[in-house]
Amino acid sequence: MIIKKILNNGGVVTTNKNGAEIVVLGKGIAFGKKVGDTIPQDKVYKIFSPVSDEQRKVLLQTIHETDPIFFQIAQKIVDRLKKEEGIELADSVYITLTDHLATSVERGKKGLYLSNSFLWEIQNYYPKEYRYGIWALKLLNKQFKLNFPEDEAGFIAVHIISGELGNDISDFKKSVDFIKEITKIVRYYFKINIDYQSLSYNRFVIHLKFFWKYMVYQKDKKSFGDLSSEILEVIKNSDVAAYKCALKIKEYITKTYNYDLSNEEVMYLAIHINKITSETEKKNEIRRDD
CATH class of the missing domain: 1.10.1790.10 (PRD domain)
Incomplete structure (x- = not known):
């Protein structure tokens, strides 16, 4: 693949074998490169094929404006889920999660941490996703020397859940409401009084x-x-x-x-x-x- 446009050190635009435009991400994939150079295959970790002009616009803008470190962290989260749980997430989660991580860290550096009104539901209805949210939270705290509360783990879990559902974040609330009403x-x-931590309820x-x-x-x-x-x-x-x-x-x-x-x-x-x-x-x- 040949570089058609450089977005930042971690993202470039090229075309696939059918001539359709694709966006390729990879750690340092464009470092020291210029338009016309070959993309190093060993550094590629994600390829996007936008299906609409709006998707292309959002994707390119996010990559252009976001530090590649956040794409790398999002990739670590997704890779761990795939390796340990066999969970495949929708492509959209790479962008939404990356953007969320970047925004959260920016707020965190100013001492602004948000509370999560769905934290209890996430902890009890989606414990697996929440555990990975906690792991990612610790990763952020260590990487950026911040002190995120557990609420942030809930926000990250929501993006994971949305990636599993293959739809937007509003579907998370709908699924939570459904589980809540059936319970x-x-x-x-x-x-x-149901024990929300019990194995039988978790399976339910x-x-x-x-x-x-x-x-x-x-x-x-x-x-x-x-x-x-x-x-x-x-x-x-x-x-x-x-x-x-x-x-x-x-x-x-x-x-x-x-x-x-x-x-x-x-x-x-x-x-x-x-x-x-x-x-x-x-x-x-x-x-x-x-």
């Missing part, structure tokens, strides 16, 4: 996250199987309360999202609900024995 139905139906939340994404973005490609009425009857009779609660959730989802849960989806909800209530009951028995 509320379970709490009120059984009149229990993971199921809800994937289901929400499927329901909103892939419901027209419905691939879930459907259980026979005989199998469903067995599930219903094994834990009637969990099944009835799942039907309450089905009613809520139908009314709110215009999505009709299949027998299989109701079954999975009932199984998760049963695990949560069983675990809660066991803990209550232990407390009574004490």
Whole structure:
């Protein structure tokens, strides 16, 4: 690939084999280079192919105005998620996360730290992403000698979550609201205090996250199987309360999202609900024995 335009030491514009314009990022990829030089392949860590003029404008402006160090930090975060969790994030997260990191550090140097109103939800509904946010926060504090509060880990986690969803950050709030409402139905139906740190609840939340994404973005490609009425009857009779609660959730989802849960989806909800209530009951028995 031949350099067509240099954006900064870490970014250049070139074309792919089809002649379409692409943006290439890499640590020191343009250092000592000029237009017409060959791009060193061993330094390339990300290639963008903007699909619209607006995307191209935002991408070029971000790269031009942002210190390459923030792209490198964003890359470290993304690489670690991919290596340790097998998570592939949408390309957009490289830009949004990089821009966020640069802006946050700029504020931090002035002693301006923002509070995160969704911190509790992020910690409890997205604990895995939050852990990587904490790791990234420590990275920023060490790199720039700052003292970011945990709120910043939450903000970074939101960008990771949005990258997983493959959509913009507003989808994060929608998914959190969905999880919150479903959890509320379970709490009120059984009149229990759910242990948000428990393994059963964590698995329930993971199921809800994937289901929400499927329901909103892939419901027209419905691939879930459907259980026979005989199998469903067995599930219903094994834990009637969990099944009835799942039907309450089905009613809520139908009314709110215009999505009709299949027998299989109701079954999975009932199984998760049963695990949560069983675990809660066991803990209550232990407390009574004490």
